[in-house]
Amino acid sequence: MQEKGNISIHTENIFPIIKKFLYSDNEIFLRELVSNAVDAVQKIKRLAALGQYNGSLGDPKVSIAFDADTKTITVSDNGLGMTAEEIKKYINQIAFSGAEEFVEKFKDSKDANELIGKFGLGFYSAFMVADQVEIQSLSFQDGATPAHWVCDGSTEFEITEGSRTERGTDIILHINPDSEEFLDKHKLEGILEKYCKFLPVPIQFGTKTEYKSADVAEEESFDEAEIVEDDTTEDTATEGKEEKEEAKKEYKKPEEIEVPNIINNTTPIWTKAPTELKDEDYLKFYRELYPMTEEPLFWIHLNVDYPFNLTGVLYFPKVKNDIELQRNKIKLFSRQVFITDEVKDIVPEFLMLLHGVIDSPDIPLNVSRSFLQADSNVKKINSYITRKVADKLAELFKNDRKSYDEKWNDIGLFVKYGMISDEKFYEKAVDFALLTNTKKEYFTLTEYKDKVAPLQTDKDGKVIYIYCTEPEKQDSFIQSANKKGYDVLLMNSPLDSHYIQKLESKLEKVQIKRVDADVVDKLIDKEEKIESVLTADETTKVKAIFEKAINRKDMKVSVEGLSIDEQPVTVTMDEFMRRMKDMAKMGGGMSFYGMMPDNYNVAINGNHKLVSRILNTEGEEAQMKLAKQAFDLALLSQGMLTGAELTEFVNRSLQLI
Ligand code: ADP
Numbered sequence: 014m015q016e017k018g019n020i021s022i023h024t025e026n027i028f029p030i031i032k033k034f035l036y037s038d039n040e041i042f043l044r045e046l047v048s049n050a051v052d053a054v055q056k057i058k059r060l061a062a063l064g065q066y067n068g069s070l071g072d073p074k075v076s077i078a079f080d081a082d083t084k085t086i087t088v089s090d091n092g093l094g095m096t097a098e099e100i101k102k103y104i105n106q107i108a109f110s111g112a113e114e115f116v117e118k119f120k121d122s123k124d125a126n127e128l129i130g131k132f133g134l135g136f137y138s139a140f141m142v143a144d145q146v147e148i149q150s151l152s153f154q155d156g157a158t159p160a161h162w163v164c165d166g167s168t169e170f171e172i173t174e175g176s177r178t179e180r181g182t183d184i185i186l187h188i189n190p191d192s193e194e195f196l197d198k199h200k201l202e203g204i205l206e207k208y209c210k211f212l213p214v215p216i217q218f219g220t221k222t223e224y225k226s227a228d229v230a231e232e233e234s235f236d237e238a239e240i241v242e243d244d245t246t247e248d249t250a251t252e253g254k255e256e257k258e259e260a261k262k263e264y265k266k267p268e269e270i271e272v273p274n275i276i277n278n279t280t281p282i283w284t285k286a287p288t289e290l291k292d293e294d295y296l297k298f299y300r301e302l303y304p305m306t307e308e309p310l311f312w313i314h315l316n317v318d319y320p321f322n323l324t325g326v327l328y329f330p331k332v333k334n335d336i337e338l339q340r341n342k343i344k345l346f347s348r349q350v351f352i353t354d355e356v357k358d359i360v361p362e363f364l365m366l367l368h369g370v371i372d373s374p375d376i377p378l379n380v381s382r383s384f385l386q387a388d389s390n391v392k393k394i395n396s397y398i399t400r401k402v403a404d405k406l407a408e409l410f411k412n413d414r415k416s417y418d419e420k421w422n423d424i425g426l427f428v429k430y431g432m433i434s435d436e437k438f439y440e441k442a443v444d445f446a447l448l449t450n451t452k453k454e455y456f457t458l459t460e461y462k463d464k465v466a467p468l469q470t471d472k473d474g475k476v477i478y479i480y481c482t483e484p485e486k487q488d489s490f491i492q493s494a495n496k497k498g499y500d501v502l503l504m505n506s507p508l509d510s511h512y513i514q515k516l517e518s519k520l521e522k523v524q525i526k527r528v529d530a531d532v533v534d535k536l537i538d539k540e541e542k543i544e545s546v547l548t549a550d551e552t553t554k555v556k557a558i559f560e561k562a563i564n565r566k567d568m569k570v571s572v573e574g575l576s577i578d579e580q581p582v583t584v585t586m587d588e589f590m591r592r593m594k595d596m597a598k599m600g601g602g603m604s605f606y607g608m609m610p611d612n613y614n615v616a617i618n619g620n621h622k623l624v625s626r627i628l629n630t631e632g633e634e635a636q637m638k639l640a641k642q643a644f645d646l647a648l649l650s651q652g653m654l655t656g657a658e659l660t661e662f663v664n665r666s667l668q669l670i
């Protein structure tokens with residue numbers, strides 16, 4: 014039997030394109046070939062289960078071997094095998110049915126996955142690294158003849174009778190000079206580790222020599238030449254023995270013989286039922302996925318089969334403030350083949366902070382961006398995961414409030430992120446989102462409103478929540494607020510400016526202000542007017558003195574009647590303006606505000622003794638000096654006095670003493 018043929022008349026250009034445009038991703042050839050081999054093994058198992066194959070299955074496995082001398086990589090399986098006809102049908106025709114379109118459309122594409130997926134080029138990805146590919150295959154079918162296919166990377170192929178004596182397939186790649194980096198144990202191990210670690214069929218890996226040595230060691234009398242269709246003939250061979258003895262000597266000294274290792278875990282925990290698993294199993298798997306990482310807080314086991322199929326385990330890590338570092342930790346699998354750790358389109362944005370594994374056969378191996386965006390399953394998967402995560406948090410909250418409070422520091426950022434970015438999640442999270450105050454107490458949104466409403470409701474019936482972002486710097490304001498009986502929330506995480514904005518838009522009759530947004534007497538407008546001891550004339554004078562002393566365009570001075578025990582001078586920034594600027598800093602589409610200069614209000618407490626003293630001081634220069642001193646003290650207490658101004662202040666203070 015010998016046959017030559019042409020793959021397709023339209024495909025002259027296809028190999029150069031595969032090589033050129035897929036180059037950056039060329040390691041995926043191994044993923045493609047190994048998963049084809051795994052499929053072949055799964056298929057023969059299924060045929061056996063269905064009674065359509067009655068021969069012995071043997072130990073189902075896939076082996077990968079390389080030989081640096083002959084520059085080959087071989088992927089072997091004992092799957093269902095292919096006849097010559099099947100090779101022609103599956104390898105030649107299918108792959109190139111869309112070749113013409115392929116050449117036209119993807120001349121400029123850079124997404125190898127997209128190309129491979131769209132045009133069924135899985136097998137042909139071998140040509141990214143090989144300039145000749147051989148298939149040796151023996152079909153499981155009764156009386157099948159082994160087939161040998163060779164293609165040198167042009168559009169021509171050749172089929173002859175093959176030499177395989179046992180059911181299954183070898184794919185032999187003759188590695189091209191540009192790709193010799195793949196003829197390396199560590200390189201291949203790395204790729205297999207990435208894509209094949211959890212494949213459902215045992216995967217062996219070794220050098221060619223290791224395999225030969227192992228064969229010799231395991232099956233002393235094995236002889237290829239004598240073998241017929243039946244594996245009971247093993248021990249009839251004698252002729253090949255000499256050769257084998259030689260091979261033994263030539264290849265390795267005994268202590269170097271290494272039986273190829275099974276490199277994968279065929280039943281990772283996400284394939285098991287949650288009832289079979291203990292906490293320790295989940296933690297062990299987590300350590301396997303992310304060595305050197307802190308233990309996760311808790312996890313959820315995903316398991317659905319309708320309307321889409323999905324399994325997985327998602328872990329909640331301790332979320333640190335550096336969100337970027339924690340992203341892209343979820344690994345996406347399709348039937349246990351690793352696809353990618355960029356799950357951006359499958360997992361809702363805010364859940365990207367989670368770790369773990371998602372496996373869905375509904376997501377094709379050759380997943381591409383445009384596919385994911387268009388796929389309706391992906392949207393369903395998205396909302397399923399969101400719901401599961403919300404349910405888990407609600408359950409933790411309900412079952413053990415105390416330990417939930419303790420975990421809040423670690424999960425708070427994540428929950429807030431979800432509430433800001435996902436309306437459905439917000440709806441669920443209002444029940445278990447917490448607020449923390451400066452006394453480190455935790456409240457749900459409802460609990461908090463009930464707590465502060467009695468003292469913090471303004472004249473229009475709005476409840477004013479007060480918060481601080483930097484308790485150290487804002488201490489004088491916090492103390493003033495506490496003195497009035499007001500509670501102060503702690504909002505110091507990077508997302509809080511957005512979170513506050515969100516809460517304000519969702520919570521009815523609630524307004525949220527930073528503790529230094531105004532003087533404490535006016536932070537909550539209760540229409541309790543405090544009389545000023547100053548006359549109108551004196552008020553104008555005080556204002557003029559301070560304006561001249563401060564002399565800054567960004568400081569707007571006003572004189573007010575405040576409590577006598579309040580500071581003489583307070584520097585504040587309008588809540589709205591400051592929040593918009595904070596959000597602009599975090600990148601919230603508010604860049605317009607980011608460009609505005611900082612503008613402050615300077616409130617002079619007309620009722621403070623120091624103000625009367627300044628009024629009664631003789632001489633403009635002396636008045637100004639005192640006013641400036643009082644202003645600088647206000648800046649100092651808020652950490653706003655620095656550099657030359659601070660030096661000047663220190664010198665002036667020394668003089669005054
Ligand atoms: P896909 O895997 O998406 O079908 P491929 O190009 O990877 O596309 O493979 C084409 C076909 O070739 C497979 O569907 C399968 O029928 C056949 N095939 C490839 N590798 C093997 C193998 N090792 N054993 C049996 N059949 C195989």
Ligand code: MG
Binds near residue numbers: 045048
């Ligand atoms: Mg394939």
